[in-house]
Amino acid sequence: MHTITPWSATAxxxxxxxxxxxxxxxxxxxYQFYNTGDSLWIVAIxxxxxxxxxxxxxxxxxxxxxxxxxxxxxxxxxxxxxxLGNYEVRVNFPDQASPSLHYTCxxxxxxxxxxxxxxxxxxxLTQNGRVENTSGKIHMEQFGSRSGLLFASITKPQTGSxxxxxxxxxxxxxxxxxxxxxxxTVGGIWPEIGFQLPATDMLPLxxxxxxxxxxxYVLFTTDIFEKTSAICENFLxxxxxxxxxxxxxxxxxxxxxxxxxxxxxxxxxxxGAWTQNNGNPYLNAYLCDYETPAESMVQLAVLTPFKExxxxxxxxxxxxxxxxxxxxxxxxxxxxxxxxxxPTLVDKLNQSEEQKKEMLMDSxxxxxxxxxxxxxxxxxxxxxxxxxxxxxEYVIKVAHHFKYSWPVFYNxxxxxxxxxxxxxxxxxxNDVPGSYxxxxxxxxxxxxxxxxxxEAEKAAKKLEDLGVNILYQANNxxxxxxxxxxxxxxxxxxxxxxxxxxxxxxLFKNVQLYDCRYGFGKNYTNFFSIFPLNDAPYTAAYEExxxxxxxxxxxxxxxxxxxxxALKTLIPEFIKFAVSRIAYYYxxxxxxxxxxxxxxxxxIQADLWVPLEDLYNGWEKSGQVGxxxxxxxMAFGVxxxxxxxxxxxxxxxxxxxxxxxxxxxxxxxxxxxxxxxSCNLKIIKAGDRSIKMKVFQNKELLKAFHETKKMHEYEIxxxxxxxxxx
Numbered sequence: 001m002h003t004i005t006p007w008s009a010t011a012x013x014x015x016x017x018x019x020x021x022x023x024x025x026x027x028x029x030x031y032q033f034y035n036t037g038d039s040l041w042i043v044a045i046x047x048x049x050x051x052x053x054x055x056x057x058x059x060x061x062x063x064x065x066x067x068x069x070x071x072x073x074x075x076x077x078x079x080x081x082x083x084l085g086n087y088e089v090r091v092n093f094p095d096q097a098s099p100s101l102h103y104t105c106x107x108x109x110x111x112x113x114x115x116x117x118x119x120x121x122x123x124x125l126t127q128n129g130r131v132e133n134t135s136g137k138i139h140m141e142q143f144g145s146r147s148g149l150l151f152a153s154i155t156k157p158q159t160g161s162x163x164x165x166x167x168x169x170x171x172x173x174x175x176x177x178x179x180x181x182x183x184x185t186v187g188g189i190w191p192e193i194g195f196q197l198p199a200t201d202m203l204p205l206x207x208x209x210x211x212x213x214x215x216x217y218v219l220f221t222t223d224i225f226e227k228t229s230a231i232c233e234n235f236l237x238x239x240x241x242x243x244x245x246x247x248x249x250x251x252x253x254x255x256x257x258x259x260x261x262x263x264x265x266x267x268x269x270x271x272g273a274w275t276q277n278n279g280n281p282y283l284n285a286y287l288c289d290y291e292t293p294a295e296s297m298v299q300l301a302v303l304t305p306f307k308e309x310x311x312x313x314x315x316x317x318x319x320x321x322x323x324x325x326x327x328x329x330x331x332x333x334x335x336x337x338x339x340x341x342x343p344t345l346v347d348k349l350n351q352s353e354e355q356k357k358e359m360l361m362d363s364x365x366x367x368x369x370x371x372x373x374x375x376x377x378x379x380x381x382x383x384x385x386x387x388x389x390x391x392x393e394y395v396i397k398v399a400h401h402f403k404y405s406w407p408v409f410y411n412x413x414x415x416x417x418x419x420x421x422x423x424x425x426x427x428x429x430n431d432v433p434g435s436y437x438x439x440x441x442x443x444x445x446x447x448x449x450x451x452x453x454x455e456a457e458k459a460a461k462k463l464e465d466l467g468v469n470i471l472y473q474a475n476n477x478x479x480x481x482x483x484x485x486x487x488x489x490x491x492x493x494x495x496x497x498x499x500x501x502x503x504x505x506x507l508f509k510n511v512q513l514y515d516c517r518y519g520f521g522k523n524y525t526n527f528f529s530i531f532p533l534n535d536a537p538y539t540a541a542y543e544e545x546x547x548x549x550x551x552x553x554x555x556x557x558x559x560x561x562x563x564x565x566a567l568k569t570l571i572p573e574f575i576k577f578a579v580s581r582i583a584y585y586y587x588x589x590x591x592x593x594x595x596x597x598x599x600x601x602x603x604i605q606a607d608l609w610v611p612l613e614d615l616y617n618g619w620e621k622s623g624q625v626g627x628x629x630x631x632x633x634m635a636f637g638v639x640x641x642x643x644x645x646x647x648x649x650x651x652x653x654x655x656x657x658x659x660x661x662x663x664x665x666x667x668x669x670x671x672x673x674x675x676x677x678s679c680n681l682k683i684i685k686a687g688d689r690s691i692k693m694k695v696f697q698n699k700e701l702l703k704a705f706h707e708t709k710k711m712h713e714y715e716i717x718x719x720x721x722x723x724x725x726x
Contacts, residue, residue, distance in 0.1 A: 002132045007119035008192050012131050015041055015053060021078075022071060029099040029220060033078070033091075037063045040080060040089055042103060043125065046222055050159025051125035054194070054218065056103045057087045058119060085109040088210075094245050099220040102245070104170070106212050112204040115197065121214065122164060122194030124154045134191045139231045140468060140509050142186040144537055145617055147513040150186050150193060151235055153224045160222040163238035166195045167246060169527075170215035172517035177211070178203050181618045182516070217242050228467045229498040232505035235468075236566040239508060243569065244676060249515045249527045251576065251680060254583040257643060257651065260309060260635040262609040267302075267319060270608060273629050277345060280326035286602035286626035287610055292356070293345035296330040296338050297365055298630040299323050300372035301542060305549070305633035307376060312640035324376075324383055330369075331387060335412050337394035338373075338387055340365045359413050363406035363428065364476050366395060367435045371479065374442035385446065392443055396455060399436055404462040406432040422472070429472045433459040434480020434503065441483055453490065460487055463499050471506035474532050475546035478507060482554045489561060501564060507547065508570055510534065512617070520594040521617030524584035528577035529615075538622070541585040541611035541631035548578040549637050555657040559672060572673035572718060576655045576680070579642055582634060585611035587623060594621055601626040609635075644669075649687030652724060654716070655680050666725045673718030681714040681722065696723040 014036035021033040028047035033040070040057040057064070059082045067086075068079035080087040091103045124134045135156035142148050148166035168182040175182055180198035188194060197213055205211070219238050225231045267273055272288040274281050282294035283302055303323040310317045332339040341349065346358040355362045370391055376384035398406075401415050407428040409418040421427055437456040444452035460483070463470060471477040484500035487493070507530060515527040532543035555571050583589055587606040595604060595612075604612070604627050613628035644652040644660055644667060652667060656679035660669045671679070683693050691712050695702045697720050704712040716722060 002134075002189075002191055004132045004192060005119065008123055008131060011036070011039070011041075011053065011123055012125050014039075015043060015125070021066070021069065022076070024076070024093070026093050026096065027099055031093075031101065033076075035064050035066060035080075040064060040078065040087075042091065042101065044099075044101065044218070044220060046160050046220065048159070048222055049127065050154065050157055050222075051127075052154070052159065052162060052220075053123045053125050054101070054103065054216070055119065055121040055123070056089045056091070056214070057105045057107075058121075059087075060084055060113075060115070084111070084113065085207075094217070095241070098241075100241070101216075101218040101220075103214070103216055104212060105214040106210050107205075108210040109205050109207045111207050113200070113207075114204045115200045117199060118197035120188045120192045120194045120196050121216070122150070122188075122192075124159065124191050126157060131191050136190050138187075138190070138193070139225065140235060141188075142184060143534065144531070145181075145183040145512055145516070146510060146531060148182065148186040148195065149239075149509070149513075150188075151231075151238070152193065153226075155224060158224060160220060161225055161234070162221075163219040163235070163242070164194060165217045165242045167215040167217065168514040169247070169517065170212045172515070172522070174198075174205075174211045174213055175618070176518035176522070177206055177209070179519075179619065181519075182514075183618065217245060228502055231468060232498075232501050233564060235505050236501065236508065236564060236570065239513075240566040240569045243513065243573070246513070249525050251580045251655070252525065253653075253680070253682065254580065256579075256583075256635055256638045259583065259586070259609065260639050263632055263635050264317070264319065266609045267632060270605075270610075272602070272605065272608075273610065273632075277342060278329065280329060281322050282326050282342065283323070283629050283632075284602070285628070285630055286613070287605060287608065287629055289602035289626070291348065291350065292601075293348045294326075294342040295340055295630075296327070296342075296369040297340065299327065299330075300369045300376075301630040302633040302636075304372040304375055305545070305637035307379065307381075308640045309636035311379075312643070312645065324381065327373075327383060327387060331390065332412075335394055337366075337391040337412075338369060339412070340369075354409060354419065359411055360409055360418060361412045362409055363432045364435055364473060366398065367432065367439050368476070370395065371435070371439050371442060374439060374446060377446055378442065388443065388446070392452075395436075395439070399455070399459065404433050404436070404459045406436075426469075427466075429476075430466050430470055431463075431472045431477045431480050431503070431506075433462040434470075434483055435476045437487065438479045438483035441486055456483065456487060457491070460484055460496060460499065463502070464495065466502075468502065468505060468509070469534075470502050471510060471534055473543065474507060474510060474530055475543045475550065477503050478547045478550035478554070481507070482550055482557060485554060485557055485561065485563075489557070497561075497563075501567075504567065504570075507551075511574070512539075516617035519617070519619040520621060523591055523594055524589070524615075525577075525581050526584075526615070526617050527581070528574055529581065529617075530574075537620075538614040538616045538624075540613055541582065541615075541628050541634060542613070544578065544582050544585075545631065545634045545637050548575060548582070549641070551575060552641050552657045555672070556659060559659070568672065568719075569674040569677060572656045572671075572679065573677060575657055579638060579655045582638075585615060585631065585634065587612055587627070590622065596621040596624040598624065599626050600624060603627070646726070647687075649685065649689045650691070650693075650726075651684040651686050653680075653682040653684060654722075656716075656718065666723060669722040669724070671716065671718060671720050671722065675717055675719040677718035678715050679718060681716045683712045683714075683724070685710045693724055693726045696725070697721070699723075
């Protein structure tokens with residue numbers, strides 16, 4: 001039996017003893033409305049007679065009087081009054097072809113009110129007995145500033161499952177006027193679960209101002225999910241259904257080629273980005289951090305997208321040559337592998353953090369630089385090829401020692417575990433087996449030696465037991481998803497495709513699928529942000545870039561695979577918003593008052609085109625960690641993926657993942673997203689000639705929705721064949 005609060009102890013009896021206000025039947029589901037005095041309940045009755053109650057309005061220390069009730073085929077509006085103020089509850093059923101419920105509640109207080117507590121809005125009911133005797137499994141719920149969702153199965157009684165989504169964008173005005181936060185508002189302890197309005201600890205709720213205090217969507221099924229593959233597939237499908245019902249923020253275009261040039265200039269001339277050792281220049285991890293030794297990951301995190309940009313632009317970049325020249329110095333003869341820290345500078349490690357010790361390795365750090373070296377080697381770089389092949393035997397030795405389940409920290413010489421788990425009972429760095437598999441597949445492509453493919457498979461199978469908690473660090477989980485898709489294509493073993501979906505579920509439950517329009521969050525679009533770790537309080541430039549790049553590649557690799565339909569919505573839409581959104585990591589794009597005065601590492605130069613590591617929404621200032629030099633590859637990663645060079649006079653920009661072919665005086669672009677969604681295509685004048693191009697979508701001539709001398713803009717279907725002629 002569960003312990004419950006007074007606000008739920010009598011709820012079932014109150015509902016049973018109240019009259020039905022109205023009833024609505026959608027397919028095999030019945031929705032009954034009750035006024036129980038201090039609460040307006042919507043009870044969903046499932047086809048098997050299981051019941052779930054949703055508290056659509058709460059009267060606090062008062063009772064409701066219904067002053068108006070409007071009901072037509074589309075919307076139910078209930079006007080409620082209490083001694084404290086007036087409420088409006090609006091209910092609709094968005095999809096008549098499936099059981100779904102949408103309810104909103106707005107409240108106008110008669111006097112300023114301090115609200116110290118608010119009850120959760122979901123309560124599973126029983127046919128007979130008490131709600132505290134119910135049982136259920138919460139598969140996913142909100143953490144911190146992530147999406148306000150809850151996905152659960154009710155197992156006692158055997159009712160079914162529901163997917164609940166609180167649209168936290170709608171809560172922004174409430175949070176703004178009360179100086180509260182919408183983070184960690186959806187969750188709870190069974191059986192009292194769902195959304196809890198933030199308590200007003202700072203400012204009271206003002207009087208005579210109507211504020212939305214709930215905007216909830218619910219999807220139902222009679223299925224009860226136990227297997228990870230079923231949980232993940234239903235999570236992704238449900239997320240898409242909700243996504244299509246949400247109002248999405250306006251997409252902002254950023255001139256990424258221009259940003260890339262600014263980044264090159266600032267990296268070239270700003271001494272705070274660099275340190276020197278033995279005649280070689282090395283990038284600092286953070287601007288003006290001269291105390292920490294150079295890191296291999298930092299050099300390669302910038303160099304790899306920079307080489308992509310170099311190929312796209314056709315111009316040799318001196319900075320690329322400088323970075324490549326310094327790489328061999330990271331090879332450590334003691335372990336016969338490249339090291340995280342420059343071996344000649346390890347005496348500078350101040351041991352202020354766990355990882356800042358000689359020969360102490362953070363598990364994912366071993367694989368990440370080698371992945372980038374392998375990518376460079378596949379492009380023909382001989383320095384990178386030698387380094388990765390000289391290091392790979394050590395990497396395999398470590399994998400065998402830990403039996404493909406890596407701890408957080410270990411000693412690189414002795415392989416002694418220094419820190420086994422991220423938290424007690426949580427395991428080590430869960431997604432590192434996927435990173436290892438990704439590295440092995442890259443080396444397999446480089447050498448065609450089957451032992452590396454076998455290693456990839458052995459590691460991938462270790463992911464099977466992790467369930468939905470597969471994500472340790474978002475970029476590595478994204479690379480894992482791609483490796484698993486590739487293994488599926490090579491072996492045709494469905495296990496790998498299912499595990500790929502598990503990785504993607506881990507990513508999409510770690511996003512912020514709302515726009516925070518209060519506090520400092522209102523200064524930039526943060527819709528569809530992704531957090532770097534499960535418990536990270538901020539989003540991070542470098543991890544966001546790598547997730548964006550990895551998902552772009554995933555979508556290209558999936559073109560000949562019948563992937564889950566939901567992913568054809570979520571991946572392109574994530575990329576579209578990422579291209580619009582991640583420019584806000586550059587401090588020059590933000591108002592100065594939202595930049596932190598105190599910086600953990602180095603310093604912030606607000607006019608420099610080097611991104612902040614950390615962006616917070618809500619009331620916290622950004623840049624608290626520092627200005628992240630290793631995130632400086634951001635623009636170099638975006639430009640080659642979203643811009644097509646026609647010639648010296650024109651660029652074509654498209655903000656969906658795409659494949660294109662150029663032939664004569666035409667470009668053909670293939671999109672394989674969702675036909676219900678749309679993306680943006682722009683023809684941009686880069687030279688002297690005027691824009692005189694024809695754009696065809698599925699052979700139909702399109703008209704630009706906006707034209708200037710320098711740019712023609714088009715809205716394109718998410719699933720289309722585009723031909724541009726000139």
